[in-house]
Amino acid sequence: MRTAKYVLIALAAAAALAGPLTSANGFVRDMWVLIAMWGAVATAWNLIGGYGGNLSLGHAAFFGLGAYTSSLLYLDFHVSPWIGALAGGLVAMAGALAIGFITIRLRGPFFALATLAFAAILGIAATNLRGLTHGAEGMTIPFAPAAANAIFESKIAYYYVALALLLAYVAVTWWISVSRFGYYLVAIRENEDAAQALGIDAVRVKLAATLLSAFMTALVGSFYAQYRLFFEPSIFATGLSTQMALFAIIGGLGTVWGPLVGAAILVPVTNELQSMLGSALPGIDAFVYGAVLILAILFVPNGIVSLVRPLFAERGRARVRGAEREGGAYPMEGRE
Numbered sequence: 261m262r263t264a265k266y267v268l269i270a271l272a273a274a275a276a277l278a279g280p281l282t283s284a285n286g287f288v289r290d291m292w293v294l295i296a297m298w299g300a301v302a303t304a305w306n307l308i309g310g311y312g313g314n315l316s317l318g319h320a321a322f323f324g325l326g327a328y329t330s331s332l333l334y335l336d337f338h339v340s341p342w343i344g345a346l347a348g349g350l351v352a353m354a355g356a357l358a359i360g361f362i363t364i365r366l367r368g369p370f371f372a373l374a375t376l377a378f379a380a381i382l383g384i385a386a387t388n389l390r391g392l393t394h395g396a397e398g399m400t401i402p403f404a405p406a407a408a409n410a411i412f413e414s415k416i417a418y419y420y421v422a423l424a425l426l427l428a429y430v431a432v433t434w435w436i437s438v439s440r441f442g443y444y445l446v447a448i449r450e451n452e453d454a455a456q457a458l459g460i461d462a463v464r465v466k467l468a469a470t471l472l473s474a475f476m477t478a479l480v481g482s483f484y485a486q487y488r489l490f491f492e493p494s495i496f497a498t499g500l501s502t503q504m505a506l507f508a509i510i511g512g513l514g515t516v517w518g519p520l521v522g523a524a525i526l527v528p529v530t531n532e533l534q535s536m537l538g539s540a541l542p543g544i545d546a547f548v549y550g551a552v553l554i555l556a557i558l559f560v561p562n563g564i565v566s567l568v569r570p571l572f573a574e575r576g577r578a579r580v581r582g583a584e585r586e587g588g589a590y591p592m593e594g595r596e
Contacts (some may be wrong), residue, residue, distance in 0.1 A: 268568065280419045286424065287535065288416040295527045296422035297480060301508035302519030303429040304476035311442060311448030312469045312513035318375030318591075319477055320500035321359075321382050322352040326478025327485040327495055328386065331399045332508070333410070336543065345482035351473045352478035355382075359468045376498060383496030397490030401485065418487050425483065429476055434516045434574035445469055446514070477504075487568045499546070506549050510556045512563025527553060528544040554579055 276537040280292040305319050330344030339347070355378075365376040388392045393399070405413045412418055444465045449456040456462050485491055507526060512518025529552075530545040540578045558568055 264521045273312075276423060281399055281414050289419065293415055293419045293422055293533050294531070295485065295523050296419060296528055297487070298503070298507055299317070299520040299523035300422060300426040300429050301477055301480040302472050302504050302523055303426065303433055304480065304512070305504040306508040306513065306519045307433065307436065307445075307473040307476075308466070308510055309470050311436065311445040311449065311516070312466055313445075313514075314364075314466065314470075315372045315505065316375045316470075316473075317372045317498060317501045317505070318359075318360065318377070318379035319473070320496050320498070321355060321375070321379040322474040323481035323484070323500060323504075324379075324382060324386065324491075324493075324495040325355055325528075327491055328399070328483030330477070330482035331485045332392070335399070335401065340408050340483060342408075342590055343409075345479050346362060348392075348482045349475040349478040351475040352481075356470050357457060360470050364466050364470065372573040375499070379496050379498065379501060381555040385495050386493035386496060390464060393493070394515050396493060398490055399485070401489040403489060408576035410426050410483075411489070418524045419481075422483060425480060430516060430520065432472075432476075435543075437516055440464065441468070449514070503549070506553060510552055512565035515563060515565050518563045522563070525564065 264457070280289045283289065301319075301323065305316065308314050309316050326345065326348035329348035330341050333339035333344040333347060359378045360374070363371055363378075366374055374402050387396050389395070401411075403411065410421075411436075436445070444455070444460050447458070447460060448462045448465060452462050474582035478566050484495075508519040510526065511520065511522025511524070528548065530548050533544045533548060556564065
């Protein structure tokens, strides 16, 4: 079991580092960028949706705020997108704080609907505030390759930036999963009333998770703007928020690797189908997402990552068994 685990980790690391270098095809390299990007944004969503248990359908709001903030600062004030991305993250946190005071006490479908409305309002504002956002025409960023502009000629450079974001987000998620903050989140998710009875400030913990998730999502939105060089108010659309959630749900909610696994499986499949059938069957990606979600719920309700989790849990179980023997799991053994 342990050998299989290390082999799996080694293969995943090799694929992540060398994958886009194996092909000079632009479509294939774009797919690698999208896997890393969507894996990162789904990991950010997973903090509040997976560990916190609050189904957010408005995370596109933070994604769009990051894209618009960094792009406006770059185009109008010539601020480097690297700095603009941080500013976008702060703006997203401010938005999350404002909406959080209103929605964070809501539960279940009420929270989901409130976040959905927040993203819809921002989409309407972006469409109508033409003097600020260019309205329905969208934002076009001139192609001026330079590291300071976060614009590169090669998609490989974009990939490694997205990969760095993804690895950082996975590291943050892992740290949270083994920290007191993470345990508080899980306790709130499982039974908020019981958690509060034990002294956990549920509102404060969920709000902190929402702020962190918003900041991380906005950074990916800024990256998306510099990668695509064009976006429009539809960046706030519900479909984008749903896509983030689906990657995490299908991969494995409340797990460190689940969102990445979901993105790594679904992005190539949907991209390939769109390239082959997109003109004949528009919306084929939504059909695939729905079909995979139904299959996942029926056959792997804990997410696809649960299929390989036993490989990583084996060592922990061995340690527990050893500790039980050494610590007296069999207290009558050797006694008269």
